Amino acid sequence: MWRFIGVRLLQAIPVILVVITVTFFLVRIAPGGPFDSEKAVTREVKAALEAQYKLNLPLFQQYTSYLNDVAHGNLGPSFKYPGRSVNELIAAGFPVTAELGLYAMLVALGIGGLAGIIAALKPNTAQDYIPMSAAMIGICMPSFLLGPLLVLVFGIHLDWLPVSGWGDIPGDKILPAITLGAAYAAYIARLGRAGMLEVLSQDYIRTARAKGLPEWQVVVKHSLRGGMIPVVAFLGPAFAGLLAGSFVVETIFQIPGLGRFFVQAAFNRDYTMILGTTVFVSVLIVLFNLLSDILAAWMNPRLRAQFSQH
Amino acid sequence: MISRFLLLVAAVTLLASCGGGESNVASGNRQGILHFGNGSEPQGLDPHVVTGVPEHFIIGALFEGLATKNPYTLEPEPGVARSWDISEDGRVITFHINPRARWSNGEPMSATDYVWSWQRLLSPGLGSEYAYMLFPVKNARSFNRGDITDFGEVGVKALDELTLQVTLDERTPYFLQLMDHYSTFAVHRATIEKFGKMTDRYTPWTRVENMVSNGAFRLKDWKLYRRIEVEKSDTYWDRDNVKLNGIVFYPTENVVSEERMFRVGQLHYTNSVPLGKIPLYQEMADSPYRQAPYLGTYYYLINTLRPPTDNVKVRQALSMAVNRESLNKNVLKGTNIPAYSITPPDTLGYFPPKLFGYDVARARQLLAEAGYPNGEGWPGLELTYNTSEDHRKIAVALQQMWKDALNIEVTLTNQEWKVYLDSVTQMDFQMARRGWIGDYVDPNNFLDLFLTGGGNNNTGFANPRYDDLILHKAPQAATKEERLAVFHEAETMLMEQMPIIPLYTYTSKHLIHPGVKGAPPNLMDWTNFKYVWLDKDWRPTGTGN
Numbered sequence: 001m002w003r004f005i006g007v008r009l010l011q012a013i014p015v016i017l018v019v020i021t022v023t024f025f026l027v028r029i030a031p032g033g034p035f036d037s038e039k040a041v042t043r044e045v046k047a048a049l050e051a052q053y054k055l056n057l058p059l060f061q062q063y064t065s066y067l068n069d070v071a072h073g074n075l076g077p078s079f080k081y082p083g084r085s086v087n088e089l090i091a092a093g094f095p096v097t098a099e100l101g102l103y104a105m106l107v108a109l110g111i112g113g114l115a116g117i118i119a120a121l122k123p124n125t126a127q128d129y130i131p132m133s134a135a136m137i138g139i140c141m142p143s144f145l146l147g148p149l150l151v152l153v154f155g156i157h158l159d160w161l162p163v164s165g166w167g168d169i170p171g172d173k174i175l176p177a178i179t180l181g182a183a184y185a186a187y188i189a190r191l192g193r194a195g196m197l198e199v200l201s202q203d204y205i206r207t208a209r210a211k212g213l214p215e216w217q218v219v220v221k222h223s224l225r226g227g228m229i230p231v232v233a234f235l236g237p238a239f240a241g242l243l244a245g246s247f248v249v250e251t252i253f254q255i256p257g258l259g260r261f262f263v264q265a266a267f268n269r270d271y272t273m274i275l276g277t278t279v280f281v282s283v284l285i286v287l288f289n290l291l292s293d294i295l296a297a298w299m300n301p302r303l304r305a306q307f308s309q310h
Numbered sequence: 311m312i313s314r315f316l317l318l319v320a321a322v323t324l325l326a327s328c329g330g331g332e333s334n335v336a337s338g339n340r341q342g343i344l345h346f347g348n349g350s351e352p353q354g355l356d357p358h359v360v361t362g363v364p365e366h367f368i369i370g371a372l373f374e375g376l377a378t379k380n381p382y383t384l385e386p387e388p389g390v391a392r393s394w395d396i397s398e399d400g401r402v403i404t405f406h407i408n409p410r411a412r413w414s415n416g417e418p419m420s421a422t423d424y425v426w427s428w429q430r431l432l433s434p435g436l437g438s439e440y441a442y443m444l445f446p447v448k449n450a451r452s453f454n455r456g457d458i459t460d461f462g463e464v465g466v467k468a469l470d471e472l473t474l475q476v477t478l479d480e481r482t483p484y485f486l487q488l489m490d491h492y493s494t495f496a497v498h499r500a501t502i503e504k505f506g507k508m509t510d511r512y513t514p515w516t517r518v519e520n521m522v523s524n525g526a527f528r529l530k531d532w533k534l535y536r537r538i539e540v541e542k543s544d545t546y547w548d549r550d551n552v553k554l555n556g557i558v559f560y561p562t563e564n565v566v567s568e569e570r571m572f573r574v575g576q577l578h579y580t581n582s583v584p585l586g587k588i589p590l591y592q593e594m595a596d597s598p599y600r601q602a603p604y605l606g607t608y609y610y611l612i613n614t615l616r617p618p619t620d621n622v623k624v625r626q627a628l629s630m631a632v633n634r635e636s637l638n639k640n641v642l643k644g645t646n647i648p649a650y651s652i653t654p655p656d657t658l659g660y661f662p663p664k665l666f667g668y669d670v671a672r673a674r675q676l677l678a679e680a681g682y683p684n685g686e687g688w689p690g691l692e693l694t695y696n697t698s699e700d701h702r703k704i705a706v707a708l709q710q711m712w713k714d715a716l717n718i719e720v721t722l723t724n725q726e727w728k729v730y731l732d733s734v735t736q737m738d739f740q741m742a743r744r745g746w747i748g749d750y751v752d753p754n755n756f757l758d759l760f761l762t763g764g765g766n767n768n769t770g771f772a773n774p775r776y777d778d779l780i781l782h783k784a785p786q787a788a789t790k791e792e793r794l795a796v797f798h799e800a801e802t803m804l805m806e807q808m809p810i811i812p813l814y815t816y817t818s819k820h821l822i823h824p825g826v827k828g829a830p831p832n833l834m835d836w837t838n839f840k841y842v843w844l845d846k847d848w849r850p851t852g853t854g855n
Contacts, residue, residue: 030728030729031728031729031732031733032727032728032729032731032732033728035439036728036731036732036735037361037439037731038731038745039361039439039765039766040735040764040765040766041439041765042442042454042455042765044434044454044455044456045434045437045438045439045441045454046437047437048434048435048436048437049437049511051435051437052435052437052510052511052512077512080353081351081353081354082353082354082356082359082360082511082512083354083356083359083511083512083513083514083515083516083517084354084512084534085512089534092534092535093534093535148566151570155570155574156570156573156574159574162574162576163567163570163571163573163574163576164567164570164571164576165536165571165576166536168536168537169576251563251564251567252564252567253567254560254561254562254563254564254567254571256533256534256535256536256561260535267726267727267728268728269728
């Protein structure tokens with residue numbers, strides 16, 4: 001098991017290196033630079049700005065110097081926000097995005113998991129069709145539509161919940177979590193239904209029912225663990241997707257998270273910030289994929305056996 | 311999993327039932343705290359490094375210049391300097407620093423603070439994008455370029471602790487206005503040197519725990535991307551006249567969300583208003599919507615070096631075929647002012663020439679004279695704009711007007727912001743969307759854009775006589791009337807050559823809570839927070855629609 005983790009982590013290093021290299025050179029190719037603005041600046045000012053951020057060095061030297069900094073955990077100063085380092089900006093934004101992602105995941109698992117189980121219990125009846133149709137709508141409904149709709153209903157017409165902000169007013173985290181979680185709830189519902197259907201048709205479930213166990217015990221004790229394996233395998237990429245993709249929700253609700261930095265950095269040509277957030281998110285994706293593999297292995301006896309053989 | 315879900319349902323119900331507590335506006339009115347939508351997170355708070363409007367408001371609350379502006383008249387009034395003398399030839403200005411002016415750490419302010427601060431702004435190493443604000447000062451440009459290295463040669467001297475003498479190259483009537491721009495503010499030398507060199511752009515001196523400022527307010531809290539709070543300063547020389555106890559600035563990047571925040575009482579003042587909502591607000595009785603002329607012009611740049619727009623008749627035809635009244639009424643919902651020239655009307659008493667109007671017959675005739683009768687043989691024209699729904703709407707409307715009036719095809723290309731900036735700077739376009747917002751209220755700020763080879767000219771327009779009028783004749787004018795007449799002559803030359811198609815004069819648009827007082831509309835859209843107060847007795851009648 002430890003060996004498996006070690007190998008996977010070692011494999012991650014070249015992946016991250018490729019990500020850095022491609023991103024580093026891609027952002028330089030993009031037209032426009034970090035210090036272009038609507039008001040023209042003199043050549044002297046531009047040269048001084050570039051010197052302050054080492055942009056006057058040959059490109060390859062900038063690249064090796066950046067790799068060296070990253071190896072020491074230093075992601076450099078932000079170009080757009082003088083006086084702030086990229087590390088500091090990520091440290092400010094990530095906890096917010098992580099918290100939002102976590103709540104969204106709870107919403108997704110709660111609603112999606114429940115809907116999946118209910119649907120799987122009576123396939124091809126109304127009990128199946130209604131939650132699954134709702135799930136399909138959930139998948140199709142983009143967050144930039146769902147968010148404002150929820151705000152209109154719960155924030156403005158009913159006046160129950162705050163319309164924006166994060167941790168400023170009680171309850172302001174509820175609508176963003178639901179907006180971000182909804183699409184994932186829909187996926188989880190479908191995956192959960194499929195997984196549960198497969199498990200519920202197994203012989204051991206028939207045995208469990210035959211020996212007279214109540215239905216809820218059959219579901220909770222015998223089928224849930226097996227039925228949720230596809231969902232767990234989906235969680236790793238989903239969580240990484242939540243973190244990287246939360247920017248729409250962060251924009252709608254004015255949430256000071258990492259997703260907004262990520263996108264704005266690209267528009268600003270804030271080279272160090274683009275690279276910093278990309279590196280950070282890639283590391284997260286690698287870690288979450290690893291974590292969900294481990295979790296899936298733990299839940300699946302066959303895979304677990306494979307691991308212990310190594 | 312099921313229990314988690316139930317927990318969440320319980321939490322939602324609980325929070326929903328206790329929602330709707332006291333709004334920011336209600337508590338703010340009681341405590342004298344203004345909740346201000348500020349557009350975006352400031353790049354920083356170092357007055358010599360940042361460049362934007364959101365920074366302007368926060369720095370304007372934290373710092374004060376030698377002279378400030380009266381928010382009603384925009385005339386200069388005493389700030390750190392309690393008075394100033396201007397020599398007969400207008401070239402020497404002597405500022406008398408108010409002996410009561412203090413830094414927020416209690417130290418007195420002095421003339422040497424300004425000498426050091428202006429050296430910092432002009433130092434080539436700092437790379438300040440606003441260094442040019444001090445270019446009217448003798449030798450400032452040469453020092454900024456690195457041609458001279460001795461700051462002693464630059465025209466700024468501390469005659470004694472409280473007397474600052476500034477020598478200018480030419481008479482510069484708008485120089486006092488520049489004293490209210492954050493780039494010319496003094497910064498606290500010991501604080502900056504504690505955290506780095508004079509010319510370091512990124513040091514932590516602007517953090518809450520480190521910052522020393524000199525304005526009516528001081529920095530209290532800075533939560534990245536959430537809010538910046540300032541509180542009334544107890545060292546400010548005119549603290550008895552400061553009415554607010556504090557201001558909270560919010561980075562309201564999304565206009566739609568900002569409007570919702572206003573509706574539920576989270577903001578007193580919005581940075582902007584979504585275009586689609588404006589008609590609704592305009593119809594309201596006691597509307598919180600306020601619209602006022604703004605010192606900015608929206609126009610199209612024309613590349614005068616490439617065919618077919620190298621022909622002045624083509625440029626004039628394009629401009630005359632645009633129905634600006636219809637554009638403003640139908641596309642912009644009547645929220646702007648049609649423009650026929652670059653300088654906004656009534657810029658310090660100056661009114662630009664109006665040489666043409668919407669005239670399809672004349673436009674068709676000009677196009678025929680240029681060799682394209684009824685659009686025959688038209689080689690095509692590309693209009694470039696930066697990606698934005700509003701720019702697109704305007705471009706589509708104009709495309710149709712040109713098709714209808716002149717029977718010519720214009721293709722539209724949208725580019726992402728930085729790509730667009732690159733195209734404009736490289737003059738890699740035929741026609742491009744542009745906007746210019748004045749830094750100070752003077753026609754010079756708009757007309758010097760089109761000097762030969764100017765960094766913001768971007769049209770290829772070059773005329774030695776025009777340059778002479780702007781660079782020499784206007785500064786030498788003896789009276790204000792004479793000076794404005796020179797500008798009028800120059801602007802007439804410019805609009806005859808038509809290197810730009812002016813479309814409209816901007817307006818500022820805000821939603822302002824009726825309890826906010828002392829923040830009048832003005833051409834600079836400038837709020838001097840020192841004058842603002844909140845009506846404690848104002849009570850909300852409801853928070854719904």
